[in-house]
Amino acid sequence: MTQDSLLPDDPEPEGAGMPLALEPEPEPDDSPPARVLAEGARSLGDLRATAAGCRACHLWRDATQTVFGEGPAEERGAVRMVLIGEQPGDSEDVEGRPFVGPAGALLDRALVDAGIDRAQTYVTNTVKHFKWTPKDVRGPGFRGTGKRRIHAKPNAEEISACRPWLDAELALLRPELVVCLGATAAQALLGKAFRVTRQRGEVLDGPGGYRYTATVHPSSVLRADDATRAAAYDGLVADLRVAAQVLAAA
């Protein structure tokens, strides 16, 4: 488009009559679903490398990178427990590793207090891209470029688009126990009717033939008010102790 075509007396400037678009319309994704991408992977390394280019839903557009699962025992084939969160947060999105921000620090402390050796675990998320909205810096309704990125809950479509990665991680790791951290992971794996508030700390059989348990998300402990935070933390540790006992009895 030449500079002239932008002059107001241009009889038919490009886009005439169209509402002003504040953001470019996303192009439709025609990339393969995660299921197809994950199919060929023979190792976690393969899977991780393939997932790095995942475009199976739109979340990759606003995220820095795919945040895949990881665990120190992975290379030795010694993962006994897989812990599954919701999705990476701001710090995880930047670092490219799960649970490295404030919720991760709290989780690490709770694992130690529950007697779980983090070296035997693998930590991952239900959704592997950070979903966020800009912080509303100018009052209600403003969706501009605030500096803070606020976590937004992944929807059913995003969770299901990402699911093949989680299934493939579990299939390669074959853990003795899967621990769902919070309702998103628990309901994705154990069904919509699962209620963390009522069923936390129970051990049950679930998809893939694995044993499962669920507890609250570490972020919910961070969000608890001063009066309830200590009890919320103790509850998380108590549920993780159940998980530790399952491994001890195996």
Ligand code: URA
């Ligand atoms: N919350 C999650 O669910 N996962 C992370 O990796 C970090 C925060």
